Amino acid sequence: MFNYILKRVAQSGLVLLVVGLVAFSMFRFVGDPIDNMLGQERTVEDVERLRTELGLDLPFIVQYGRFLGDAVQGNFGVSYRQGRPVSDIIIERAPATLELAVVSAFLAISIGIILGVFTAIRRDGWLASVIMTTSLIGVSLPTFLIGIVLIYIFSVDLGWLPSFGRGEVVQVGFWSTGFLTKSGWLALILPAITLGLYQMTLIMRLVRSEMLEVLRQDYVRFARARGLSERVVHFRHALKNTLVPVITVTGLQLGSIIAFAIITESVFQWPGLGLLFINAIQFVDIPVMAAYLMLISVMFVTINLVVDLLYVFIDPRLREGGL
Amino acid sequence: MFNLTLPERLDRILKSDFLWRLSRSPVAILSLLVVTLLVLGAVFAPWIAPFDPYDSASLDLMNGFTAPLTENDFTGQQFLLGTDDQGRDVLSTILYGMRISLFVGFASVLFAMVLGISLGLIAGYLGGWVDTIIMRIADVQLTFPSILVAMLIFGIAKGVMPAEYRDQMAIWVLIIAIGLSDWVQFARVVRGATLVEKNREYVMAAQLIGQPTPIIMWRHILPNVLSPVLVIATISLALAIIAEATLSFLGVGAPPTQPSLGTLIRIGQGFMFSGEWWILLFPALTLLALALSVNLLGDWLRDTLNPKLR
Numbered sequence: 001m002f003n004y005i006l007k008r009v010a011q012s013g014l015v016l017l018v019v020g021l022v023a024f025s026m027f028r029f030v031g032d033p034i035d036n037m038l039g040q041e042r043t044v045e046d047v048e049r050l051r052t053e054l055g056l057d058l059p060f061i062v063q064y065g066r067f068l069g070d071a072v073q074g075n076f077g078v079s080y081r082q083g084r085p086v087s088d089i090i091i092e093r094a095p096a097t098l099e100l101a102v103v104s105a106f107l108a109i110s111i112g113i114i115l116g117v118f119t120a121i122r123r124d125g126w127l128a129s130v131i132m133t134t135s136l137i138g139v140s141l142p143t144f145l146i147g148i149v150l151i152y153i154f155s156v157d158l159g160w161l162p163s164f165g166r167g168e169v170v171q172v173g174f175w176s177t178g179f180l181t182k183s184g185w186l187a188l189i190l191p192a193i194t195l196g197l198y199q200m201t202l203i204m205r206l207v208r209s210e211m212l213e214v215l216r217q218d219y220v221r222f223a224r225a226r227g228l229s230e231r232v233v234h235f236r237h238a239l240k241n242t243l244v245p246v247i248t249v250t251g252l253q254l255g256s257i258i259a260f261a262i263i264t265e266s267v268f269q270w271p272g273l274g275l276l277f278i279n280a281i282q283f284v285d286i287p288v289m290a291a292y293l294m295l296i297s298v299m300f301v302t303i304n305l306v307v308d309l310l311y312v313f314i315d316p317r318l319r320e321g322g323l
Numbered sequence: 324m325f326n327l328t329l330p331e332r333l334d335r336i337l338k339s340d341f342l343w344r345l346s347r348s349p350v351a352i353l354s355l356l357v358v359t360l361l362v363l364g365a366v367f368a369p370w371i372a373p374f375d376p377y378d379s380a381s382l383d384l385m386n387g388f389t390a391p392l393t394e395n396d397f398t399g400q401q402f403l404l405g406t407d408d409q410g411r412d413v414l415s416t417i418l419y420g421m422r423i424s425l426f427v428g429f430a431s432v433l434f435a436m437v438l439g440i441s442l443g444l445i446a447g448y449l450g451g452w453v454d455t456i457i458m459r460i461a462d463v464q465l466t467f468p469s470i471l472v473a474m475l476i477f478g479i480a481k482g483v484m485p486a487e488y489r490d491q492m493a494i495w496v497l498i499i500a501i502g503l504s505d506w507v508q509f510a511r512v513v514r515g516a517t518l519v520e521k522n523r524e525y526v527m528a529a530q531l532i533g534q535p536t537p538i539i540m541w542r543h544i545l546p547n548v549l550s551p552v553l554v555i556a557t558i559s560l561a562l563a564i565i566a567e568a569t570l571s572f573l574g575v576g577a578p579p580t581q582p583s584l585g586t587l588i589r590i591g592q593g594f595m596f597s598g599e600w601w602i603l604l605f606p607a608l609t610l611l612a613l614a615l616s617v618n619l620l621g622d623w624l625r626d627t628l629n630p631k632l633r
Contacts, residue, residue, distance in 0.1 A: 015463050030482035140618035142565045144572045145607055148592060156595055163596075259468040266573050281478035281575050289478055300466050 019297040023290035076291035097272030104196030112200040116207025135201040147194040147267035164269040195264040210242035251307040351623040354616035365421040372415035423583040428564040434502030439509025447517025469504035476500035490578040516548035557621035
């Protein structure tokens, strides 16, 4: 088992090195960094000075090493478009994305599990089949259309909720939070629903199929035979045993919440990392793109690693020999 | 199966239970109908569309913002689905936009298929370090959501290309970006099937009579691993259409000079608050119908072609 953990950690490290190489190549070969940093008026001396300063005259592998070293210390260079260090911009934008992601993950998990249990218990009821059909349509809808429909209903038509931005934010140290004001919460509702809806349907369908599987097991039948109430059978015996796959899938989905936040943030002009990334692509702001790529890879790789390792701890069968 | 003539093949399809199953599923028939209708509309757009929206000679700015089925105040012209700010007929832009959406969708799935099938076949048949490298790359890519990969490829391509070509090449870049973000599924399935097939007697026979490796892979193994590919392709098509629409909506896809449905929705979103709802609504509904019916068709095909799930 120790070998297995070591192997997985090494694999994750390798993935990060490869992503680092991609990010570095983007920075080094897409466009000329010197062109991007110096304006039209420049002298040969300026170019030479910057070339040495940036280390562009060094061998490739040394440059790559330096790039990785800088990245580990949180130094991702200067944004071509904003002229500020990328790390500053990222720290400024991160709270918006994280707050959005946490709230939609919470919505997705709680409502997803409740609906999943409900549709499994009442599998032949009309409400359950309505929910299942709606969820099928929901899965095939593009996220941005859901966002637009919500804006149309709740902002344009009813005028209840704001359609863009974060509302008023309060600065707590370096963290800007929308959790402390009413307008912050109002602004959060539509984006959080848009972002969480897809994951919610996924979790719901997963919980439902796992529940149906578990409810057929002998120990559930035995629990019923013992005369336990339906509530105890459903929640104490059945739901608990569906949670292992649900936890792993939810864990893996956390990463895609961050990725799909790009779309949601763009629809609602939510000033987070996703909007930053999409603007960086539009204006070919390579340092920002590279930094975002590295950041999100670290996140994805860590989540995958943790989920894999959790498996080993949760499931005793994997611990002995097997691997 | 590859040596049949066309009538023989048609006969096989007619005699199979495929059509019978289709006739038993109203959802599948409806989806098929919608898809056929939309594809026909897109293909024949230059003949069907009442106007050519990209011929600036026929555009009249006075026609701008005409609501559906009302007469324009200045010119007195009528438009079935109204016009946008430039006076372009919305129905015509949708028909032309669908051409781009469908073209990008089909082309990128085709690209992903060719790439995925070739790499999967090579990885499965040759094995060893070739297999390890290909599947490791696939694993790494699978760690990231495909829409993110597509965005990144689009961004890099945009950076590499000189500014004046960016809009012209955007459609092709989009196809490559979406295709590259989606090959892994095909490769995995084909590799898995190849691993099973390569130990069969017919492969051994081919090897014994000295057939060269590429011929064995291409002529003998490929036809036997293709059936699951068809199902993945249909579902991929729905995903590719949505991916294209998403990228274009975000402004990193089809340019305003060659708008796809996603670009049209992006444009329409700007008029949502000023009351010109038709510029947004009709492209959005079209995309909805397209994505939903391709998706449902894919689901039905998967259930029908996969006897284990029946």
